[in-house]
Amino acid sequence: MEDKKTEESGRIPGSRKNAVFGIVILFAVFPFIAGDYYVDIGFFFGIYALLGLSLNIVLGEVGLFDLGHAGFYAIGAYTTAILNTQFGIPILVLLPVSALAASLFAYVVCSPIIHLKGDYLCIVTIGMGEIVRLALINNPFDLTGGPNGVFGIDFPSLGGLLVIDSSIEFYFLIWIVVALSIIGLLQLQQSRIGRAWNCIREDEVAAEANGIDVRSFKLLAFVLGAGLAGVAGNIYASKLMCVSPESFTFWESCLLFSIILIGGMGSIPGVLIGAAAISLFPEIFRPFAMFRMLVFGAVMILMMMFRPAGILPRKRGGMGFRPDHGNPVDDK
Amino acid sequence: MHVVLEQIINGLTIGSFYALIALGYSMVYGVLKLINFAHGDFFALGSYMGYTLLVFGTAFLTSHLGLWGGMIAAMVTAAICLALIGILVERIAYRPIYPAGRLPAVVSALGASIILQNLIMVVWGPRYRAYPAALIPNIQMQVWGIHFTLLQLVILTLSFILMGFLYYTIQKTTFGAAVRASALDRDTAALMGIDFNKVIFFIFTLGPALGAMTGVMVGMYYRQISFIMGWNYGLKAFTATILGGIGNLPGAMFGGLILGVLEMMGAAYLSAAWKDVFVFLILILVLIFRPTGLFGEKTAEKV
Structure with a gap:
Protein backbone atom coordinates (compact mmCIF):
# COMPACT_ATOMS: atom_id res chain seq x y z
CA MET A 1 0.00 0.00 0.00
CA GLU A 2 2.47 2.66 1.17
CA ASP A 3 6.00 1.48 0.88
CA LYS A 4 7.81 4.80 1.08
CA LYS A 5 9.35 5.66 4.40
CA THR A 6 7.35 8.16 6.39
CA GLU A 7 8.08 9.87 9.66
CA GLU A 8 7.14 8.25 12.93
CA SER A 9 3.45 9.07 12.87
CA GLY A 10 3.71 10.42 16.43
CA ARG A 11 5.65 13.48 15.28
CA ILE A 12 3.69 15.91 13.18
CA PRO A 13 5.86 17.60 10.57
CA GLY A 14 5.58 21.36 9.99
CA SER A 15 3.30 21.34 6.96
CA ARG A 16 0.97 18.80 8.58
CA LYS A 17 0.84 20.99 11.69
CA ASN A 18 -0.18 23.99 9.61
CA ALA A 19 -2.84 21.96 7.82
CA VAL A 20 -4.32 20.75 11.10
CA PHE A 21 -4.29 24.32 12.45
CA GLY A 22 -6.00 25.59 9.29
CA ILE A 23 -8.71 22.93 9.48
CA VAL A 24 -9.39 23.74 13.14
CA ILE A 25 -9.75 27.45 12.28
CA LEU A 26 -12.04 26.59 9.37
CA PHE A 27 -14.29 24.49 11.63
CA ALA A 28 -14.37 27.24 14.28
CA VAL A 29 -15.21 30.06 11.87
CA PHE A 30 -17.63 28.13 9.63
CA PRO A 31 -20.80 28.43 11.79
CA PHE A 32 -20.44 32.22 12.06
CA ILE A 33 -20.41 32.60 8.28
CA ALA A 34 -22.88 29.92 7.24
CA GLY A 35 -26.64 29.90 7.80
CA ASP A 36 -28.42 27.71 10.37
CA TYR A 37 -29.25 25.10 7.75
CA TYR A 38 -25.60 24.57 6.93
CA VAL A 39 -24.64 24.63 10.60
CA ASP A 40 -27.11 21.78 11.15
CA ILE A 41 -25.53 19.84 8.31
CA GLY A 42 -22.20 20.55 10.03
CA PHE A 43 -23.68 19.14 13.25
CA PHE A 44 -24.72 15.89 11.61
CA PHE A 45 -21.32 15.70 9.96
CA GLY A 46 -19.96 15.85 13.52
CA ILE A 47 -22.29 13.08 14.71
CA TYR A 48 -21.17 10.83 11.84
CA ALA A 49 -17.56 11.75 12.53
CA LEU A 50 -17.96 10.67 16.17
CA LEU A 51 -19.75 7.46 15.16
CA GLY A 52 -17.07 6.85 12.54
CA LEU A 53 -14.36 7.28 15.16
CA SER A 54 -16.14 4.85 17.44
CA LEU A 55 -16.52 2.20 14.73
CA ASN A 56 -12.96 2.85 13.60
CA ILE A 57 -11.73 1.46 16.91
CA VAL A 58 -13.48 -1.86 16.27
CA LEU A 59 -13.25 -2.14 12.49
CA GLY A 60 -10.27 0.03 11.62
CA GLU A 61 -7.87 -0.70 14.47
CA VAL A 62 -8.70 -4.33 15.26
CA GLY A 63 -10.29 -5.39 11.98
CA LEU A 64 -13.45 -6.83 13.56
CA PHE A 65 -16.45 -6.71 11.21
CA ASP A 66 -19.12 -4.87 13.15
CA LEU A 67 -22.31 -4.30 11.16
CA GLY A 68 -24.48 -3.68 14.20
CA HIS A 69 -22.88 -0.54 15.49
CA ALA A 70 -26.16 1.38 15.31
CA GLY A 71 -27.23 -0.84 18.22
CA PHE A 72 -24.68 0.77 20.57
CA TYR A 73 -25.65 4.19 19.27
CA ALA A 74 -29.30 3.36 20.02
CA ILE A 75 -28.48 2.21 23.57
CA GLY A 76 -26.76 5.56 24.23
CA ALA A 77 -29.61 7.59 22.73
CA TYR A 78 -32.36 5.67 24.53
CA THR A 79 -30.51 5.71 27.87
CA THR A 80 -30.40 9.48 27.60
CA ALA A 81 -33.99 9.77 26.40
CA ILE A 82 -35.50 7.52 29.06
CA LEU A 83 -33.51 8.77 32.06
CA ASN A 84 -34.06 12.39 31.02
CA THR A 85 -37.80 12.20 30.39
CA GLN A 86 -38.61 9.86 33.30
CA PHE A 87 -36.32 11.22 35.99
CA GLY A 88 -35.35 14.65 34.69
CA ILE A 89 -31.61 13.97 34.93
CA PRO A 90 -29.70 16.67 32.98
CA ILE A 91 -28.33 15.71 29.57
CA LEU A 92 -24.70 16.50 30.34
CA VAL A 93 -24.80 14.30 33.44
CA LEU A 94 -26.20 11.56 31.23
CA LEU A 95 -23.34 11.88 28.75
CA PRO A 96 -20.99 9.60 30.71
CA VAL A 97 -23.96 7.50 31.85
CA SER A 98 -24.96 6.80 28.23
CA ALA A 99 -21.38 5.97 27.38
CA LEU A 100 -21.20 3.55 30.31
CA ALA A 101 -24.54 1.98 29.46
CA ALA A 102 -23.47 1.34 25.86
CA SER A 103 -20.09 0.00 27.03
CA LEU A 104 -21.71 -2.30 29.55
CA PHE A 105 -24.11 -3.54 26.91
CA ALA A 106 -21.20 -4.19 24.54
CA TYR A 107 -19.32 -6.05 27.28
CA VAL A 108 -22.25 -8.29 28.15
CA VAL A 109 -23.27 -9.00 24.56
CA CYS A 110 -19.83 -9.35 23.02
CA SER A 111 -18.22 -11.51 25.73
CA PRO A 112 -19.80 -14.75 24.51
CA ILE A 113 -19.35 -14.02 20.79
CA ILE A 114 -15.89 -12.52 20.72
CA HIS A 115 -14.28 -15.80 19.60
CA LEU A 116 -16.18 -15.77 16.29
CA LYS A 117 -14.20 -15.06 13.16
CA GLY A 118 -14.74 -12.65 10.25
CA ASP A 119 -18.13 -12.99 8.65
CA TYR A 120 -19.59 -15.03 11.48
CA LEU A 121 -18.87 -12.18 13.88
CA CYS A 122 -20.32 -9.86 11.27
CA ILE A 123 -23.69 -11.62 11.17
CA VAL A 124 -23.85 -11.83 14.95
CA THR A 125 -23.33 -8.07 15.25
CA ILE A 126 -26.04 -7.59 12.61
CA GLY A 127 -28.30 -9.81 14.70
CA MET A 128 -27.42 -7.88 17.85
CA GLY A 129 -28.23 -4.54 16.18
CA GLU A 130 -31.52 -5.90 14.87
CA ILE A 131 -32.46 -7.30 18.27
CA VAL A 132 -31.90 -3.88 19.84
CA ARG A 133 -34.01 -2.15 17.17
CA LEU A 134 -36.83 -4.71 17.32
CA ALA A 135 -36.82 -4.58 21.12
CA LEU A 136 -37.18 -0.80 20.98
CA ILE A 137 -40.11 -1.11 18.56
CA ASN A 138 -41.81 -3.68 20.81
CA ASN A 139 -41.74 -1.30 23.76
CA PRO A 140 -40.56 -3.50 26.64
CA PHE A 141 -41.91 -2.40 30.08
CA ASP A 142 -43.53 0.59 28.36
CA LEU A 143 -40.19 2.42 28.42
CA THR A 144 -39.19 2.95 24.81
CA GLY A 145 -42.46 4.27 23.38
CA GLY A 146 -42.63 1.65 20.62
CA PRO A 147 -42.31 2.73 16.98
CA ASN A 148 -42.96 6.38 17.90
CA GLY A 149 -40.03 6.56 20.29
CA VAL A 150 -39.49 8.96 23.18
CA PHE A 151 -40.38 12.65 22.96
CA GLY A 152 -39.56 15.79 24.92
CA ILE A 153 -35.88 15.36 25.69
CA ASP A 154 -34.24 18.44 27.26
CA PHE A 155 -31.47 20.55 25.83
CA PRO A 156 -28.09 20.11 27.49
CA SER A 157 -27.46 22.71 30.19
CA LEU A 158 -24.97 23.48 32.96
CA GLY A 159 -27.21 24.29 35.92
CA GLY A 160 -28.81 27.31 34.26
CA LEU A 161 -25.41 28.84 33.46
CA LEU A 162 -25.27 27.71 29.87
CA VAL A 163 -28.11 26.22 27.90
CA ILE A 164 -27.19 24.62 24.60
CA ASP A 165 -30.24 25.18 22.45
CA SER A 166 -29.15 26.84 19.19
CA SER A 167 -27.68 25.25 16.10
CA ILE A 168 -24.32 26.94 16.66
CA GLU A 169 -24.04 25.78 20.25
CA PHE A 170 -24.86 22.19 19.27
CA TYR A 171 -22.32 22.45 16.48
CA PHE A 172 -19.62 23.43 18.95
CA LEU A 173 -20.71 20.79 21.47
CA ILE A 174 -20.36 17.94 18.98
CA TRP A 175 -17.15 19.21 17.43
CA ILE A 176 -15.48 19.77 20.81
CA VAL A 177 -16.38 16.19 21.72
CA VAL A 178 -15.03 15.01 18.34
CA ALA A 179 -11.80 16.98 18.83
CA LEU A 180 -11.28 15.56 22.33
CA SER A 181 -11.95 12.05 21.05
CA ILE A 182 -9.47 12.50 18.21
CA ILE A 183 -6.78 13.65 20.64
CA GLY A 184 -7.48 10.66 22.88
CA LEU A 185 -7.56 8.20 20.00
CA LEU A 186 -4.31 9.50 18.52
CA GLN A 187 -2.65 8.84 21.88
CA LEU A 188 -4.26 5.42 21.96
CA GLN A 189 -2.98 4.55 18.46
CA GLN A 190 0.60 5.05 19.64
CA SER A 191 0.15 3.25 22.93
CA ARG A 192 0.69 -0.42 23.78
CA ILE A 193 -3.05 -0.95 23.34
CA GLY A 194 -3.14 0.58 19.86
CA ARG A 195 -0.14 -1.44 18.74
CA ALA A 196 -1.64 -4.61 20.17
CA TRP A 197 -4.87 -3.92 18.27
CA ASN A 198 -3.05 -3.39 15.00
CA CYS A 199 -1.05 -6.52 15.60
CA ILE A 200 -4.29 -8.51 16.02
CA ARG A 201 -5.64 -6.98 12.82
CA GLU A 202 -2.55 -7.95 10.84
CA ASP A 203 -2.24 -11.47 12.15
CA GLU A 204 -4.22 -12.84 15.02
CA ALA A 226 -19.61 1.29 22.04
CA GLY A 227 -18.89 3.95 24.69
CA LEU A 228 -18.07 6.56 22.05
CA ALA A 229 -21.17 5.57 20.07
CA GLY A 230 -23.14 6.02 23.30
CA VAL A 231 -21.81 9.58 23.60
CA ALA A 232 -22.91 10.26 20.01
CA GLY A 233 -26.34 8.85 20.90
CA ASN A 234 -26.61 11.18 23.88
CA ILE A 235 -25.88 14.32 21.86
CA TYR A 236 -28.06 13.18 18.98
CA ALA A 237 -31.03 12.57 21.30
CA SER A 238 -30.83 16.02 22.88
CA LYS A 239 -30.39 17.73 19.52
CA LEU A 240 -33.46 16.09 17.97
CA MET A 241 -35.38 16.14 21.30
CA CYS A 242 -36.83 12.77 20.34
CA VAL A 243 -35.53 9.34 19.45
CA SER A 244 -37.23 6.60 17.46
CA PRO A 245 -36.14 3.13 16.34
CA GLU A 246 -36.07 4.29 12.70
CA SER A 247 -32.80 6.11 13.34
CA PHE A 248 -30.98 2.93 14.31
CA THR A 249 -31.58 0.54 11.44
CA PHE A 250 -29.25 -1.94 9.77
CA TRP A 251 -28.93 0.67 7.03
CA GLU A 252 -27.39 3.09 9.54
CA SER A 253 -24.82 0.45 10.52
CA CYS A 254 -23.99 -0.05 6.84
CA LEU A 255 -23.45 3.68 6.40
CA LEU A 256 -21.06 3.70 9.35
CA PHE A 257 -19.23 0.72 7.87
CA SER A 258 -18.89 2.64 4.59
CA ILE A 259 -17.49 5.69 6.42
CA ILE A 260 -14.52 3.65 7.54
CA LEU A 261 -13.92 1.96 4.20
CA ILE A 262 -14.35 5.14 2.16
CA GLY A 263 -12.02 7.05 4.44
CA GLY A 264 -9.40 4.36 4.91
CA MET A 265 -9.21 1.67 7.59
CA GLY A 266 -7.74 2.80 10.89
CA SER A 267 -7.04 6.32 9.67
CA ILE A 268 -8.48 9.16 11.76
CA PRO A 269 -8.29 11.84 9.01
CA GLY A 270 -9.89 9.18 6.80
CA VAL A 271 -12.83 8.87 9.20
CA LEU A 272 -13.43 12.62 8.93
CA ILE A 273 -13.37 12.43 5.13
CA GLY A 274 -15.64 9.38 5.13
CA ALA A 275 -18.09 11.06 7.52
CA ALA A 276 -18.08 14.15 5.33
CA ALA A 277 -18.83 11.99 2.28
CA ILE A 278 -21.71 10.19 3.98
CA SER A 279 -23.31 13.27 5.55
CA LEU A 280 -22.65 15.82 2.80
CA PHE A 281 -23.16 13.84 -0.43
CA PRO A 282 -26.93 13.44 -0.01
CA GLU A 283 -27.10 17.21 0.57
CA ILE A 284 -24.93 18.07 -2.42
CA PHE A 285 -26.97 15.78 -4.65
CA ARG A 286 -30.27 17.20 -3.45
CA PRO A 287 -30.94 18.81 -6.90
CA PHE A 288 -31.06 15.30 -8.38
CA ALA A 289 -34.11 14.69 -6.18
CA MET A 290 -35.30 11.11 -6.75
CA PHE A 291 -32.06 10.13 -8.41
CA ARG A 292 -29.74 11.30 -5.67
CA MET A 293 -29.41 7.93 -3.98
CA LEU A 294 -28.64 6.40 -7.39
CA VAL A 295 -25.79 8.87 -7.74
CA PHE A 296 -24.73 8.13 -4.17
CA GLY A 297 -24.52 4.40 -4.87
CA ALA A 298 -22.60 5.00 -8.08
CA VAL A 299 -20.12 7.22 -6.25
CA MET A 300 -19.55 4.46 -3.68
CA ILE A 301 -18.73 1.98 -6.45
CA LEU A 302 -16.49 4.42 -8.34
CA MET A 303 -14.66 5.31 -5.14
CA MET A 304 -13.82 1.66 -4.53
CA MET A 305 -12.60 1.29 -8.13
CA PHE A 306 -10.19 4.17 -7.95
CA ARG A 307 -9.21 4.29 -4.27
CA PRO A 308 -9.82 0.81 -2.89
CA ALA A 309 -7.83 1.50 0.27
CA GLY A 310 -9.92 4.58 1.02
CA ILE A 311 -9.33 8.26 0.38
CA LEU A 312 -6.79 8.78 3.15
CA PRO A 313 -5.38 5.39 4.09
CA ARG A 314 -3.37 5.04 7.28
CA LYS A 315 0.34 5.43 6.74
CA ARG A 316 2.08 2.52 8.36
CA GLY A 317 5.09 4.49 9.59
CA GLY A 318 7.78 2.18 10.91
CA MET A 319 5.28 -0.38 12.12
CA GLY A 320 4.09 -2.04 8.92
CA PHE A 321 4.60 -5.77 8.76
CA ARG A 322 3.73 -6.50 5.17
CA PRO A 323 4.08 -3.31 3.18
CA ASP A 324 3.37 -5.06 -0.11
CA HIS A 325 -0.04 -6.36 0.94
CA GLY A 326 -2.92 -4.07 0.16
CA ASN A 327 -5.48 -5.87 2.21
CA PRO A 328 -4.82 -6.02 5.92
CA VAL A 329 -7.89 -8.01 6.98
CA ASP A 330 -7.94 -10.68 4.35
CA ASP A 331 -8.19 -13.78 6.47
CA LYS A 332 -7.77 -16.26 3.67
CA MET B 1 -51.55 -31.28 16.49
CA HIS B 2 -53.13 -30.13 13.25
CA VAL B 3 -52.34 -26.54 14.06
CA VAL B 4 -48.69 -27.44 14.65
CA LEU B 5 -48.51 -29.18 11.29
CA GLU B 6 -50.17 -26.22 9.58
CA GLN B 7 -47.63 -23.90 11.18
CA ILE B 8 -44.83 -26.15 9.99
CA ILE B 9 -46.22 -25.99 6.43
CA ASN B 10 -46.40 -22.18 6.66
CA GLY B 11 -42.90 -22.12 8.08
CA LEU B 12 -41.55 -24.35 5.33
CA THR B 13 -43.13 -22.10 2.71
CA ILE B 14 -41.39 -19.01 4.07
CA GLY B 15 -38.30 -21.09 4.76
CA SER B 16 -38.11 -22.17 1.13
CA PHE B 17 -38.07 -18.49 0.12
CA TYR B 18 -35.20 -17.87 2.50
CA ALA B 19 -33.43 -21.00 1.29
CA LEU B 20 -33.63 -20.02 -2.39
CA ILE B 21 -32.31 -16.52 -1.69
CA ALA B 22 -29.68 -17.94 0.67
CA LEU B 23 -28.35 -20.16 -2.15
CA GLY B 24 -27.45 -17.04 -4.12
CA TYR B 25 -25.59 -15.57 -1.15
CA SER B 26 -23.85 -18.80 -0.43
CA MET B 27 -22.65 -19.46 -4.00
CA VAL B 28 -21.17 -15.98 -4.31
CA TYR B 29 -19.62 -16.20 -0.86
CA GLY B 30 -18.22 -19.65 -1.51
CA VAL B 31 -16.40 -18.64 -4.67
CA LEU B 32 -15.56 -14.97 -4.09
CA LYS B 33 -15.66 -14.67 -0.26
CA LEU B 34 -17.88 -11.66 -0.87
CA ILE B 35 -21.09 -10.81 0.99
CA ASN B 36 -23.19 -9.81 -1.98
CA PHE B 37 -25.44 -7.18 -0.42
CA ALA B 38 -27.10 -6.57 -3.78
CA HIS B 39 -28.54 -10.09 -3.82
CA GLY B 40 -31.62 -9.14 -1.77
CA ASP B 41 -32.31 -6.41 -4.31
CA PHE B 42 -32.02 -8.86 -7.21
CA PHE B 43 -34.82 -10.71 -5.48
CA ALA B 44 -36.93 -7.54 -5.04
CA LEU B 45 -36.33 -6.49 -8.65
CA GLY B 46 -37.42 -9.94 -9.81
CA SER B 47 -40.59 -9.59 -7.80
CA TYR B 48 -41.36 -6.24 -9.44
CA MET B 49 -40.67 -7.59 -12.92
CA GLY B 50 -43.04 -10.45 -12.26
CA TYR B 51 -45.60 -7.93 -11.07
CA THR B 52 -45.34 -5.87 -14.24
CA LEU B 53 -45.59 -8.96 -16.43
CA LEU B 54 -48.68 -10.17 -14.63
CA VAL B 55 -50.40 -6.78 -14.58
CA PHE B 56 -49.71 -5.79 -18.17
CA GLY B 57 -49.78 -9.21 -19.70
CA THR B 58 -53.05 -10.15 -18.01
CA ALA B 59 -55.16 -10.75 -21.08
CA PHE B 60 -52.50 -12.62 -23.00
CA LEU B 61 -51.18 -14.69 -20.13
CA THR B 62 -54.49 -15.94 -18.81
CA SER B 63 -56.10 -16.59 -22.18
CA HIS B 64 -53.17 -18.43 -23.68
CA LEU B 65 -51.52 -20.06 -20.74
CA GLY B 66 -54.05 -20.23 -17.93
CA LEU B 67 -53.44 -19.12 -14.36
CA TRP B 68 -50.58 -21.51 -13.63
CA GLY B 69 -49.02 -21.01 -17.03
CA GLY B 70 -49.09 -17.25 -16.46
CA MET B 71 -47.35 -17.68 -13.13
CA ILE B 72 -44.63 -19.88 -14.59
CA ALA B 73 -44.17 -17.55 -17.57
CA ALA B 74 -43.77 -14.56 -15.25
CA MET B 75 -41.23 -16.46 -13.17
CA VAL B 76 -39.17 -17.58 -16.12
CA THR B 77 -39.15 -14.15 -17.75
CA ALA B 78 -38.19 -12.43 -14.49
CA ALA B 79 -35.45 -15.03 -13.98
CA ILE B 80 -33.98 -14.41 -17.44
CA CYS B 81 -34.05 -10.61 -16.95
CA LEU B 82 -32.39 -10.90 -13.56
CA ALA B 83 -29.73 -13.28 -14.85
CA LEU B 84 -28.78 -10.57 -17.36
CA ILE B 85 -28.84 -7.88 -14.68
CA GLY B 86 -26.77 -10.09 -12.38
CA ILE B 87 -24.07 -10.41 -15.04
CA LEU B 88 -24.21 -6.68 -15.69
CA VAL B 89 -23.81 -5.80 -12.01
CA GLU B 90 -20.94 -8.24 -11.66
CA ARG B 91 -19.14 -6.77 -14.68
CA ILE B 92 -19.63 -3.14 -13.66
CA ALA B 93 -19.55 -3.10 -9.88
CA TYR B 94 -17.57 -6.16 -8.79
CA ARG B 95 -15.10 -7.31 -11.42
CA PRO B 96 -12.92 -4.17 -11.41
CA ILE B 97 -12.70 -4.35 -7.63
CA TYR B 98 -11.69 -7.99 -6.98
CA PRO B 99 -7.97 -7.27 -7.11
CA ALA B 100 -8.32 -4.72 -4.31
CA GLY B 101 -9.47 -7.32 -1.81
CA ARG B 102 -12.58 -8.23 0.10
CA LEU B 103 -13.55 -5.09 1.97
CA PRO B 104 -13.70 -2.67 -0.97
CA ALA B 105 -15.90 -5.23 -2.72
CA VAL B 106 -18.28 -5.14 0.25
CA VAL B 107 -18.65 -1.36 -0.08
CA SER B 108 -19.14 -1.74 -3.81
CA ALA B 109 -21.84 -4.33 -3.15
CA LEU B 110 -23.56 -1.90 -0.78
CA GLY B 111 -23.37 0.74 -3.51
CA ALA B 112 -24.90 -1.67 -6.03
CA SER B 113 -27.64 -2.48 -3.54
CA ILE B 114 -28.45 1.23 -3.04
CA ILE B 115 -28.60 1.72 -6.81
CA LEU B 116 -30.89 -1.26 -7.43
CA GLN B 117 -33.18 -0.37 -4.56
CA ASN B 118 -33.56 3.22 -5.68
CA LEU B 119 -33.94 2.14 -9.28
CA ILE B 120 -36.98 0.13 -8.21
CA MET B 121 -38.28 3.17 -6.33
CA VAL B 122 -37.80 5.47 -9.32
CA VAL B 123 -39.41 3.06 -11.80
CA TRP B 124 -42.28 1.64 -9.75
CA GLY B 125 -42.74 4.35 -7.12
CA PRO B 126 -42.22 4.26 -3.38
CA ARG B 127 -45.67 2.83 -2.51
CA TYR B 128 -46.56 -0.79 -1.95
CA ARG B 129 -47.61 -2.70 -5.05
CA ALA B 130 -50.19 -5.46 -4.93
CA TYR B 131 -50.05 -8.55 -7.10
CA PRO B 132 -53.39 -8.86 -8.94
CA ALA B 133 -55.58 -11.13 -6.82
CA ALA B 134 -57.59 -12.32 -9.82
CA LEU B 135 -54.48 -13.85 -11.37
CA ILE B 136 -53.45 -15.87 -8.39
CA PRO B 137 -55.10 -19.24 -7.91
CA ASN B 138 -56.69 -19.33 -4.48
CA ILE B 139 -57.72 -22.88 -3.77
CA GLN B 140 -58.01 -24.16 -0.21
CA MET B 141 -57.02 -27.75 0.42
CA GLN B 142 -57.42 -30.16 3.26
CA VAL B 143 -55.59 -33.41 3.86
CA TRP B 144 -56.25 -35.35 7.07
CA GLY B 145 -57.70 -32.20 8.60
CA ILE B 146 -54.64 -30.08 7.81
CA HIS B 147 -55.53 -26.90 5.95
CA PHE B 148 -53.28 -25.33 3.37
CA THR B 149 -53.59 -23.66 0.00
CA LEU B 150 -52.80 -25.13 -3.38
CA LEU B 151 -50.47 -22.16 -3.92
CA GLN B 152 -48.43 -23.23 -0.89
CA LEU B 153 -48.17 -26.72 -2.27
CA VAL B 154 -47.06 -25.42 -5.68
CA ILE B 155 -44.54 -23.05 -4.10
CA LEU B 156 -43.09 -25.81 -1.94
CA THR B 157 -42.89 -28.25 -4.84
CA LEU B 158 -41.29 -25.69 -7.12
CA SER B 159 -38.80 -24.62 -4.47
CA PHE B 160 -37.74 -28.17 -3.81
CA ILE B 161 -37.38 -28.84 -7.53
CA LEU B 162 -35.20 -25.73 -7.89
CA MET B 163 -33.13 -26.65 -4.84
CA GLY B 164 -32.75 -30.19 -6.11
CA PHE B 165 -31.69 -28.92 -9.52
CA LEU B 166 -29.07 -26.66 -7.99
CA TYR B 167 -27.85 -29.37 -5.64
CA TYR B 168 -27.50 -31.78 -8.54
CA THR B 169 -25.70 -29.20 -10.70
CA ILE B 170 -23.23 -28.30 -8.00
CA GLN B 171 -22.60 -31.75 -6.54
CA LYS B 172 -22.88 -34.11 -9.52
CA THR B 173 -21.89 -32.35 -12.73
CA THR B 174 -18.39 -31.55 -13.97
CA PHE B 175 -19.28 -27.92 -14.02
CA GLY B 176 -20.41 -28.05 -10.41
CA ALA B 177 -17.09 -29.68 -9.54
CA ALA B 178 -15.35 -26.70 -11.16
CA VAL B 179 -17.38 -24.32 -9.01
CA ARG B 180 -16.58 -26.28 -5.87
CA ALA B 181 -12.92 -26.45 -6.79
CA SER B 182 -12.79 -22.69 -7.31
CA ALA B 183 -14.43 -22.19 -3.94
CA LEU B 184 -11.82 -24.38 -2.26
CA ASP B 185 -8.76 -22.88 -3.86
CA ARG B 186 -9.03 -20.45 -6.70
CA ASP B 187 -5.41 -20.46 -7.79
CA THR B 188 -5.00 -24.22 -7.84
CA ALA B 189 -8.32 -24.56 -9.66
CA ALA B 190 -7.06 -22.12 -12.29
CA LEU B 191 -3.90 -24.21 -12.66
CA MET B 192 -6.06 -27.28 -13.31
CA GLY B 193 -7.57 -25.48 -16.29
CA ILE B 194 -10.77 -24.17 -14.71
CA ASP B 195 -11.91 -20.93 -16.26
CA PHE B 196 -12.65 -18.75 -13.25
CA ASN B 197 -14.59 -16.23 -15.31
CA LYS B 198 -16.98 -18.96 -16.42
CA VAL B 199 -17.53 -19.95 -12.81
CA ILE B 200 -18.32 -16.34 -11.90
CA PHE B 201 -20.64 -16.09 -14.91
CA PHE B 202 -22.43 -19.20 -13.71
CA ILE B 203 -22.96 -18.06 -10.12
CA PHE B 204 -24.05 -14.58 -11.16
CA THR B 205 -26.66 -15.91 -13.59
CA LEU B 206 -28.00 -18.71 -11.44
CA GLY B 207 -28.10 -16.80 -8.13
CA PRO B 208 -30.10 -13.78 -9.35
CA ALA B 209 -32.34 -16.04 -11.48
CA LEU B 210 -33.24 -18.11 -8.41
CA GLY B 211 -33.74 -14.85 -6.50
CA ALA B 212 -36.10 -13.51 -9.17
CA MET B 213 -38.20 -16.70 -9.16
CA THR B 214 -38.41 -16.43 -5.38
CA GLY B 215 -39.44 -12.80 -5.77
CA VAL B 216 -42.39 -13.77 -7.98
CA MET B 217 -43.37 -16.52 -5.55
CA VAL B 218 -43.22 -14.12 -2.60
CA GLY B 219 -45.40 -11.67 -4.55
CA MET B 220 -47.92 -14.45 -5.21
CA TYR B 221 -47.89 -15.61 -1.62
CA TYR B 222 -48.09 -12.29 0.21
CA ARG B 223 -49.73 -10.32 -2.65
CA GLN B 224 -47.85 -7.20 -1.52
CA ILE B 225 -44.38 -6.06 -2.49
CA SER B 226 -42.31 -3.00 -1.63
CA PHE B 227 -39.02 -1.66 -2.86
CA ILE B 228 -37.33 -2.13 0.50
CA MET B 229 -38.23 -5.80 0.86
CA GLY B 230 -34.87 -6.75 -0.62
CA TRP B 231 -33.22 -5.69 2.63
CA ASN B 232 -35.57 -7.61 4.90
CA TYR B 233 -35.48 -10.85 2.94
CA GLY B 234 -31.81 -10.41 2.17
CA LEU B 235 -31.00 -10.09 5.86
CA LYS B 236 -33.02 -13.18 6.73
CA ALA B 237 -31.54 -15.15 3.89
CA PHE B 238 -28.05 -14.11 4.89
CA THR B 239 -28.86 -15.23 8.42
CA ALA B 240 -29.96 -18.56 6.98
CA THR B 241 -26.70 -18.81 5.04
CA ILE B 242 -24.67 -18.32 8.20
CA LEU B 243 -26.91 -20.62 10.22
CA GLY B 244 -26.21 -23.43 7.78
CA GLY B 245 -22.51 -22.64 7.44
CA ILE B 246 -21.48 -20.07 4.90
CA GLY B 247 -20.43 -21.33 1.47
CA ASN B 248 -22.10 -24.69 2.11
CA LEU B 249 -25.05 -25.08 -0.29
CA PRO B 250 -27.02 -27.87 1.42
CA GLY B 251 -26.35 -25.93 4.63
CA ALA B 252 -27.93 -22.81 3.13
CA MET B 253 -31.01 -24.80 2.09
CA PHE B 254 -31.48 -26.35 5.52
CA GLY B 255 -30.63 -23.05 7.19
CA GLY B 256 -33.41 -21.32 5.25
CA LEU B 257 -35.99 -24.01 5.99
CA ILE B 258 -35.06 -24.15 9.68
CA LEU B 259 -35.20 -20.35 9.91
CA GLY B 260 -38.66 -20.24 8.31
CA VAL B 261 -40.06 -22.90 10.63
CA LEU B 262 -38.48 -21.27 13.71
CA GLU B 263 -39.91 -17.91 12.71
CA MET B 264 -43.42 -19.33 12.28
CA MET B 265 -43.22 -21.27 15.54
CA GLY B 266 -41.96 -18.17 17.33
CA ALA B 267 -44.77 -16.09 15.87
CA ALA B 268 -47.43 -18.67 16.74
CA TYR B 269 -46.37 -19.78 20.19
CA LEU B 270 -44.31 -16.95 21.65
CA SER B 271 -45.18 -13.58 20.22
CA ALA B 272 -45.62 -12.33 16.68
CA ALA B 273 -43.93 -9.02 17.49
CA TRP B 274 -40.86 -10.73 18.93
CA LYS B 275 -40.49 -13.41 16.24
CA ASP B 276 -37.47 -11.79 14.57
CA VAL B 277 -35.76 -11.28 17.93
CA PHE B 278 -36.33 -14.98 18.55
CA VAL B 279 -34.77 -15.86 15.19
CA PHE B 280 -31.66 -13.75 15.78
CA LEU B 281 -31.27 -15.08 19.33
CA ILE B 282 -31.32 -18.65 18.02
CA LEU B 283 -28.72 -17.67 15.43
CA ILE B 284 -26.45 -16.15 18.07
CA LEU B 285 -26.87 -19.18 20.34
CA VAL B 286 -26.06 -21.57 17.48
CA LEU B 287 -22.94 -19.59 16.63
CA ILE B 288 -21.77 -19.46 20.23
CA PHE B 289 -21.76 -23.24 20.39
CA ARG B 290 -20.99 -23.99 16.74
CA PRO B 291 -18.87 -21.06 15.52
CA THR B 292 -19.03 -22.14 11.86
CA GLY B 293 -22.76 -22.77 11.63
CA LEU B 294 -24.79 -25.95 11.81
CA PHE B 295 -23.22 -27.66 8.80
CA GLY B 296 -20.04 -25.63 8.43
CA GLU B 297 -16.79 -27.50 8.31
CA LYS B 298 -14.19 -26.76 10.91
CA THR B 299 -11.35 -25.10 9.09
CA ALA B 300 -7.91 -25.28 10.60
CA GLU B 301 -6.30 -21.95 11.28
CA LYS B 302 -3.63 -21.23 8.71
CA VAL B 303 -0.48 -19.51 9.82
Missing part, protein backbone atom coordinates in the same frame (compact mmCIF):
# COMPACT_ATOMS: atom_id res chain seq x y z
CA VAL A 205 -2.19 -16.00 15.46
CA ALA A 206 1.10 -14.09 15.51
CA ALA A 207 -0.37 -11.64 18.00
CA GLU A 208 -1.36 -14.45 20.31
CA ALA A 209 2.05 -16.06 19.93
CA ASN A 210 3.60 -12.75 21.01
CA GLY A 211 1.70 -12.84 24.26
CA ILE A 212 -1.13 -10.48 23.38
CA ASP A 213 -4.36 -11.41 25.12
CA VAL A 214 -6.40 -11.35 21.91
CA ARG A 215 -9.75 -11.91 23.57
CA SER A 216 -9.41 -9.08 26.09
CA PHE A 217 -8.07 -6.62 23.55
CA LYS A 218 -10.92 -7.37 21.16
CA LEU A 219 -13.44 -6.90 23.96
CA LEU A 220 -11.74 -3.66 24.98
CA ALA A 221 -12.15 -2.36 21.42
CA PHE A 222 -15.86 -3.19 21.44
CA VAL A 223 -16.34 -1.62 24.88
CA LEU A 224 -14.52 1.61 23.95
CA GLY A 225 -16.17 1.82 20.53
